[in-house]
Amino acid sequence: MSQDLAYAARLLLDAKRILIFSGAGISTESGIPDFRGTDGIWTKFSAEDFMLDRYMNERSVRVRAWASRFPKMFGNARPNDAHYAVTKLWKHGRLIGCVTQNIDGLHQAAGLPQEMIAELHGNSDGIACMSCGASYEPSEIEQRWVNGDVDPHCDRCGGILKSTIVFFGEVLPQAAVSLAYRWAAEADAVISVGSSLSVYPAAYVPLDVASRGAPFVIINNQPTDLDNVASLRLDGMAGDLLSRLVAAITS
Numbered sequence: 564m565s566q567d568l569a570y571a572a573r574l575l576l577d578a579k580r581i582l583i584f585s586g587a588g589i590s591t592e593s594g595i596p597d598f599r600g601t602d603g604i605w606t607k608f609s610a611e612d613f614m615l616d617r618y619m620n621e622r623s624v625r626v627r628a629w630a631s632r633f634p635k636m637f638g639n640a641r642p643n644d645a646h647y648a649v650t651k652l653w654k655h656g657r658l659i660g661c662v663t664q665n666i667d668g669l670h671q672a673a674g675l676p677q678e679m680i681a682e683l684h685g686n687s688d689g690i691a692c693m694s695c696g697a698s699y700e701p702s703e704i705e706q707r708w709v710n711g712d713v714d715p716h717c718d719r720c721g722g723i724l725k726s727t728i729v730f731f732g733e734v735l736p737q738a739a740v741s742l743a744y745r746w747a748a749e750a751d752a753v754i755s756v757g758s759s760l761s762v763y764p765a766a767y768v769p770l771d772v773a774s775r776g777a778p779f780v781i782i783n784n785q786p787t788d789l790d791n792v793a794s795l796r797l798d799g800m801a802g803d804l805l806s807r808l809v810a811a812i813t814s
């Protein structure tokens with residue numbers, strides 16, 4: 564084990580309520596491109612199609628957004644070792660919760676229960692009416708889309724339907740934010756995995772834990788905006804580093 568990894572393991576050895584904060588970098592090894600990378604997700608999806616005001620006002624934007632949503636936004640991406648390591652932490656009773664900026668559902672796919680996950684940017688599993696709030700099964704809307712309804716509307720009130728992914732210009736889901744801050748207040752350590760820690764308010768979550776003097780370990784393959792605040796940053800791939808770290812503190 565490298566010196567840094569051994570040091571991180573010592574810091575976390577006695578932590579009983581570890582908060583995991585995950586960003587896009589935890590899913591790159593699952594084949595989902597990082598938003599910021601040269602092959603970032605916005606080379607596949609158009610960022611402007613995820614701006615709330617344009618989506619609400621322009622039919623052509625909605626038509627493109629649904630076309631990128633179906634048949635399956637993230638293809639056949641599977642969880643990787645990093646997602647499974649988070650689940651392992653939970654199984655050992657050491658996880659207070661996982662706060663994620665991701666919308667790919669891979670923590671759930673790795674067996675982490677939904678109630679252990681605060682999805683700050685929503686997820687791609689739900690579809691809701693922007694007028695009356697009615698929620699729809701994606702499979703139902705997908706069937707309508709396959710049948711030629713390229714801009715599906717609410718069948719109760721005629722309102723515009725939208726994925727429960729948080730769009731640019733949209734407030735973060737209050738329930739997820741409250742849960743994230745409750746966990747941050749109770750956590751006795753935090754590990755940030757695959758996040759540049761540059762997006763606020765999300766980055767306040769690990770910062771909140773660290774501000775109380777609790778260990779703050781960053782795993783990322785490039786510098787982050789909070790390296791100077793963290794106990795240390797482990798430089799490398801999330802799958803390798805997080806699984807070794809979790810193995811070291813749960814054995």
Ligand SMILES: [Zn+2]
Nearest residue numbers: 692695717720
């Ligand atoms: Zn409606």
